[in-house]
Amino acid sequence: MVTAGKRNWLPISKPTRPTGKERQQTMIESLFFYVLSGVLVLSALMVISAQNPVHAVLFLILAFFNAAGLFVLLGAEFLAMILVIVYVGAVAVLFLFVVMMLDINFAELRRGMGRYLPLSGLVGTVMLVEFFWIFSKWTSDTAAVAPHMRHAPLEVSNTHALGQVLYTHYAYIFQLSGLILLVAMIGAITLTLRHRPNVRRQEVSRQVDRHPKDVLRVEKINSGEGVS
Amino acid sequence: MLENIAFLQSDFFTGYIQPVLVITGYVLLLVVPLILAMAYLTYAERKVLAAMQLRQGPMMVGPFGLLQPLADGLKLLGKETIIPSGANRVIFVIAPMLTFMLALVAWAVIPVNAGWVLADINVGVLYLFAISSLGVYGILMAGWASNSRYAFLGGLRSAAQMVSYEVSIGLVLVCVLLTTGSLNLTDIVMAERDWWVDLLLFPMFIVFVISALAETNRAPFDLPEGESELVGGYNVEYSSMTFALFFLGEYMNMILMSGMTAVLFLGGWLPPFGIEALAVVPGVIWFILKVCFVLFVFLWARATLPRYRYDQLMRLGWKVFLPLTLIWVVIMAGVLVYAEALPNMAGG
Secondary structure (H helix, E strand, C coil): CCCCCCCCCCCCCCCCCCCCHHHHHHHHHHHHHHHHHHHHHHHHHHHHHCCCHHHHHHHHHHHHHHHHHHHHHHCCHHHHHHHHHHHHHHHHHHHHHHHHHCCCCHHHHHHHHHHHHHHHHHHHHHHHHHHHHHHHHCCCCHHHHHHHCCCCCCCCCHHHHHHHHHCCCCHHHHHHHHHHHHHHHHHHHHHHCCCCCCCCCCCHHHHHHCCHHHHCCCCCCCCCCCCC | CHHHHHHHHCHHHHHHHHHHHHHHHHHHHHHHHHHHHHHHHHHHHHHHHHHHCCCCCCCCCCHHHCCHHHHHHHHHHHCCCCCCCCCCHHHHHHHHHHHHHHHHHHHHHCCCCCCCCCCCCCCHHHHHHHHHHHHHHHHHHHHHHCCCHHHHHHHHHHHHHHHHHHHHHHHHHHHHHHHHCCCCHHHHHHCCCCHHHHHHHHHHHHHHHHHHHHHCCCCCCCHHHCHHHHCCHHHCCCCHHHHHHHHHHHHHHHHHHHHHHHHHCCCCCCCHHHCHHHHHCCHHHHHHHHHHHHHHHHHHHHHHCCCCCHHHHHHHHHHHHHHHHHHHHHHHHHHHHHCCCCCCHHHC
């Protein structure tokens, strides 16, 4: 109904001082950014603090959604949609599936809290300090990284751009990650596959192959004699 | 009065308030007909089923029973909303709203006529796929929050079923994208395909319609609510408007899937078979007719086919559709490359 042409979701860049309508736009964009990232951080906190694991998974889904929203704001709409399809549409469904079927005693869960708090707090603090330490010192050497980087072709939509780069320059790495996933999949199947000998299964081909003359016998029965 | 005019010319008004009002207007223009269509789809279903079973269907309320959907709606509104004492209240209430909302939200990217689309985004197909894959959450949450065995089993069945059939739907979408070279739904409708490419796509159309039946939990795949074994499935504990939202969400999902079929395979708002003379009829009418045709197939299937057994359903999804669509993607890609019929990728 809006007859606007295709939108080009280019990254937000501010080459000159924004004026008038542009300033309005950036204001709304930053408003969206703060709302999305605020909800993202809050729901991430709820994931680890919720008592009920089902609630935790639902908050995780909310976190994924807000991350997808942030991707859209960045102009990476393809990544946003893939995030929703893969993580929310498939991975989190399986999480929820498993968590819902667990038989959990909530009172026991709460009791464990005090016992594990010192150790987990220690591990968490150490990791936090290390992260701060690393990221405050971390810079990338542009000259060293440059040969491994590719400029995204700007004149096409970012789905095309990703495809063009992924299937040409990074083809081997892409294939390698595909292979890793394949190995993981085969591993999961071999770990869980059990052959149970006495299970009755439906075999469609056998059912279709069955013929009346193989399984039916027409008997002519004379009265007073019965079947021999 | 002067202040009002100053407000109308202010930066904030033209930059923000005005677009929001316009967009809200468009949204209403789309949503109100959709809700009406949904109400009358329930009527159409009863009438079609009745005609196929030599009955009359609803006849009493209004001429030909035309006011029956309104009467049903009023009846459901007037009932009491019961929340079971063992239920998880918040999730119990959110689940039906989520189901209904997701079914409506997906319509934002569906073009009903040339340029008549709320959001003409570049990744329209992926957006639709993402939203339709979220439908499972409403049912899963309802099943779990009800704290009832029947509801829970219904929810689990539905989750497994929807996840299974999404895989083949995704691969069918890949086949369509191979022939169009764009994720934008308007581009997909406008894509010009040779007749043999259409022929190649035809098996995928069948697979898509059957998967759509499974994805919307419709007969013959309506195991999540299988009333003979689960007394209604995931929505047993729901009453009044919360039940109505599930019920209507299911019908909205049917309309959505029909809309997707029309856009992806039946040429959206374009006249059928590319007959130029039929272009006098407005595009919206063609779109609506195509959606109605697919909906009729949905109802027809319900009147004709018995319900699948659960293992048969899973077998069809994983052992028939998945290999078939997977092989078809390879075949189509190969044929298109060989015939140099791939759409121009550089076009963007």
